[in-house]
Amino acid sequence: MTSFEVAYSSVKGNLHHIRKLPNQDAIDVKTLGDILLVSIADGHGSRTCFRSDTGSKMAVEVANVLVADKLLNSNHDLEALEKQSKMLCKEICALWSKTVLRHLGKNAFIDDEVECLNESKRRDLGKNALLAYGTTLMTLILSKNKIIVINIGDGELLVKFKDKEDVKVLNQSKRIGNETESLALPYAHRYYTVNTYDSSDVIAILAATDGYPNSFKQEKGYMKVIDDLLQIKKSHGIKAIQDNLGTWLEDTSKNGSGDDITACFVTNIAQ
Amino acid sequence: MDIVRPGGELATRPLHFIWVADCSTSMRNNGKMDALNTAIRDAIPHMIRVAEENPNADVMVRAISFASGANWHVEEPVHIDEFRWNDLQAHGVTDMGKAFHLLKDALKMPPMTDRALPPVLVLITDGQPTDDYSDGLKELLKQPWGRKAVRLGIGIGRSANERVLKEFIDNDDIKVLQADNAEELVEYIKWVSTVVLKAASSPASQTEEAVSPTSNVVIPEIPDDFWDDMDVSVEDVW
Numbered sequence: 001m002t003s004f005e006v007a008y009s010s011v012k013g014n015l016h017h018i019r020k021l022p023n024q025d026a027i028d029v030k031t032l033g034d035i036l037l038v039s040i041a042d043g044h045g046s047r048t049c050f051r052s053d054t055g056s057k058m059a060v061e062v063a064n065v066l067v068a069d070k071l072l073n074s075n076h077d078l079e080a081l082e083k084q085s086k087m088l089c090k091e092i093c094a095l096w097s098k099t100v101l102r103h104l105g106k107n108a109f110i111d112d113e114v115e116c117l118n119e120s121k122r123r124d125l126g127k128n129a130l131l132a133y134g135t136t137l138m139t140l141i142l143s144k145n146k147i148i149v150i151n152i153g154d155g156e157l158l159v160k161f162k163d164k165e166d167v168k169v170l171n172q173s174k175r176i177g178n179e180t181e182s183l184a185l186p187y188a189h190r191y192y193t194v195n196t197y198d199s200s201d202v203i204a205i206l207a208a209t210d211g212y213p214n215s216f217k218q219e220k221g222y223m224k225v226i227d228d229l230l231q232i233k234k235s236h237g238i239k240a241i242q243d244n245l246g247t248w249l250e251d252t253s254k255n256g257s258g259d260d261i262t263a264c265f266v267t268n269i270a271q
Numbered sequence: 272m273d274i275v276r277p278g279g280e281l282a283t284r285p286l287h288f289i290w291v292a293d294c295s296t297s298m299r300n301n302g303k304m305d306a307l308n309t310a311i312r313d314a315i316p317h318m319i320r321v322a323e324e325n326p327n328a329d330v331m332v333r334a335i336s337f338a339s340g341a342n343w344h345v346e347e348p349v350h351i352d353e354f355r356w357n358d359l360q361a362h363g364v365t366d367m368g369k370a371f372h373l374l375k376d377a378l379k380m381p382p383m384t385d386r387a388l389p390p391v392l393v394l395i396t397d398g399q400p401t402d403d404y405s406d407g408l409k410e411l412l413k414q415p416w417g418r419k420a421v422r423l424g425i426g427i428g429r430s431a432n433e434r435v436l437k438e439f440i441d442n443d444d445i446k447v448l449q450a451d452n453a454e455e456l457v458e459y460i461k462w463v464s465t466v467v468l469k470a471a472s473s474p475a476s477q478t479e480e481a482v483s484p485t486s487n488v489v490i491p492e493i494p495d496d497f498w499d500d501m502d503v504s505v506e507d508v509w
Contacts, residue, residue, distance in 0.1 A: 015327055015473070046473075118492050120444050177389040177419040214284060214386050221279020228277030240274060248276045255281040258327025 002036045003144045003199070005233075007242040008264035011249040013211055015258035021045070024053040025209050025262040026135075028060035032068050035076060036142040038264050039063040040155055042209040044134040044182065045260075048121050050113045055100060055133025059183055062096045063139045071141075078146045082196055089150055089192035092137070096183050100133045134184035138207055144270060147197040147205070152188060154180040156213050158206040158226045159197065162271055167223045170195060180210075203271050204230055208263040212249070215256020229265050241265060283329045286388040286472050287348060288318070289377070290334040291370050293396035293427075298361040301509050303397055303427050306453035312356040313457065314464035321468045322351045328388055328472035333377070337370035339363030367400035367435070371407030378416040390420040391471050393463050394439050397427035397509075408438060421471050421490065425450055425459050428509035445490055451508050458497070466491055 012023035024043030029036070039060035043052025067081075070088065074080045081088065109132065114122060125131055136153025149157060149170070157170040181191040206226045216222040232241055249261045290311060298304040311334075322330040331348035335341055336359050344359060374392060377383075383390075411417040424436030425448045436447040448463075450456035470490055 013327075015325065018324070018326075116491075118444065176385050176415055177387070179419070215281050216278060216386075217280045217282035221281075225278040228275075232274055232277065236274060244274055251276055252278070252281060253327075255283070256327070257284055258325075 002031055002034050002142065003268060003270040004036045004142055004266050005238040005269055006036060006038070006264065006266045007238055007245055008038070008262075009242075009245040009249055010262035011246055011253060011260065013258050013260040014250075014254040016045075016260060022053045023260045024056055024135075025211075025260040026053075026056035026060045027262050027264060028064045029264065030064050030068060032071055033076060034144060035071060035078075036140075036266065037064045037067055038140040038142070038207060038266065040138045040207055040209060040262050040264060042136045042153065042155060042180075042211075042260070042262070044136075044180070044184075047116055048124060048131050049134040049184070051132045052134050054103065055096075055184070056135040056137075058099045058103070058133070059096050059135045059137045062099055063092050063137060066092055066095055067139060067141055076143070078141065078143050078148065081141065082146065082148055082194075085148065085150060085194040086189070086192075089152070089194070090189040092139070092150075093183060093188045093192075096137075097130055100130055103133075104129055128184065128186065130184040134182045136180055136209070137183055140205065140207055140264075140266070142205075142266060143199065145199055147199055147202060149195045149197075149207075150192055151195075152181050152183060152192045154210045156208050156210060157195075158208075158223060159202060160204040160226050160230065161201050162203050167226050169219070169223065199268060199270070202268050204268065205266045206263060207266075209259075209261060211253060211257045211259030211261040212263055214259060215252045215261070226265075230267070233267060238267070283327045284386055284388050285348075285384070286328045286330050286468075287377075287383070287390040288330055288332045288351075288468065289374065289390065289392050290332070290344075291374065291392060291394045292334065292336050292344070292359055293365060293367070293398065294336045294338040294359050294361050295363060295365040295398055295401075296338075296361055297398050297430070298427075301428075302453065303456075303509060304359060304361045306456050307395060307427070307460075308356065308358040310453075310457040310460035314460050315351070315354055315356065317461055318351050318354075318464045318468060321465050321472070325469065325472040330468065330472070335370050335373050337366050340366055341369035341373050343373065364401040365396065365398050366402045367394075367396065368402040368404040368407035371404065371411045375407070375411040375414055375417060378411070378414045378420065380415065383416050387416070389471055390416055391463070391467060392420050392422045393425065394423070394436065395425045395427065396436070397431050399430075399432045400435055404435060405438075412441070421467060423463050423467060423490075424448065425456070425463075427456060446493075448493075462493065462497075
């Protein structure tokens, strides 16, 4: 039993509905005894990244399986995991690459996938086939004492702290115009960031793919989401959030960025 | 149970499309200025159609003219649905560098926001810059959105300086569009107004390896049969 309540959803973006494309985001949520694991990925979706829906699903599965394995082998010791976090990032990148290449070995690129690419893009793909599966990845490891967040790419994290009015926005990606760091990059682990928090300081967390913040006219409009969700939880309970989240995200994509949106809201019930 | 959606006001993402047009005296020759005015005016309905197909991009249009100095022909971003084209008039020299400085100021953050889609900048010229264009271009490319913008160059007639247009584009994957007659100019203007606008309004993400070091929008190549239906005689060539 964890000390967290969670609600999450992943919806296909408005533009992907129009263009008949799949949802390229993915999410995986697992409980492991008293630890909650959340992984969220955003497949890049550009023409070169034509298998990014597969790449994002692989990413969330690989991350959660690997972290769960580490925790099982260390008797759920998050201190040890934190100390080895850089190595963990490296291992996630390596296992994702291996999984992708295994998939590619059984499913070679076909003409339909590459014929729309120009010579230069084909060369890029020839040099690095992982690009076809390119994705971001954010993994949260939440225990009653500690919260570890490891992230590559433009996923966004809002953290609401105890005794603080402000919501902290965590998005280390300084890139603009839909450019992002990616698991598909060579030496991808170098782009990973690791943040840790004492669970006792945290009231709630909202982790999301960039389609969510990009849908708001102003950043403060997005930051308001976490406060509103806390109010809704107080008045209607976490189940009401889980029941409505998909509809809210679809509405948000339709009237906002048009992108796929995945969001996971976690509250610390110990607070 | 009807619960109000969490969060503040939603908004589609702005996509700034800026025409940067040469209005030097030479544009009067052989009807080039008229052809450009007509081509841009005729492109508007096509841009509206593309914008309608991409409801999550808010296409805003502006225009800069440069000759002896540079000015905003349309200074405030106008939503494509309300955009009207007033004819440009040719006069003076080719102060392209001054146009780049205007662009640079427009692409600063603020007024631009980081949630915008990559802007589209279309430079159209028939000649050689007569001012220090390289300083203006350098300043433009120092701006994050100047660097990440989709930059396209259309040369009108054989006197257009291709090297300068290439410098402006700064992307080996994007070729200079060379228009040698009014029909070609119309087609290129239509192409940038539709195919390029559509590509820029897509929210697909990219990794740095999958994109050029400058723009992060993949511009489709002009198809081989692009000119198949064109009927142009030798006298029409600029």
